[in-house]
Amino acid sequence: MKTDNKFSMTVLSRSTNESFIRSVVATFAAQLDPTVEEISDIKTAVSEAVTNCIVHAYKDSIGKIYITCEISNNLLTVKIRDKGVGIENITKAMEPLYTTAGDERAGLGFAVMQSFMDGIKVRSKLGSGTTVVLRKNISVRYGTARE
């Protein structure tokens, strides 16, 4: 499939960047003319993936988060990668309410990503990091011109 547009960026795992990254992705996605709900879904899912890099992958350190965002036809693909601690058991980690972070985390980040996006893929290796790929089909609305 041909890529229509793409950007990549590397950001430090500081919590102030959570809002920065989801806003950048939402702004990029805006060229697909998404609905308000689609934009909100994308922002929420991206926020989950980025927060996981900050809270879990680089728990006691500051590391780099690698973001790649692609548009192809009406499909948005967002890749969020870290070189942090990795996930031992991905299936278990993706179960709703599963968390390794104690009382203030709900363990619902992956559940949000799954239900708000049209596709999620997680790859991880203990000690070397995690990649989350999120996909969303943006509805083509009647009467809106798209190049």
Added chain:
Amino acid sequence: MSVEISVKGEVLTARLAGEIDHHTAVGLRKEIDTAIDLNLPSLLVLDFEKVNFMDSSGIGLVMGRYKKISRTKGEVYVCGMSQNIFKVMKLSGLESIVKLDKKIV
């Protein structure tokens, strides 16, 4: 992100405003918990009317306050949620333990 806290009798109301994520939740939690410890309310109202973004950190915030206040038999009421915030909140199953209401009080 900000929170405006008011107390009326046994009811403590926290009016949240802005975006709730992991970065902002820490400060909100501290402010609300300080007010809970000081006033020991029987009802905590969390007003989301002015919240325009929330991820699962917001669920953690509500769940955490529920756990805290239920130790002293208090209850939690969440209101003023926009459709987008309600969508996140619903996913949590919080409906079974706290009262969720889209209406504004």
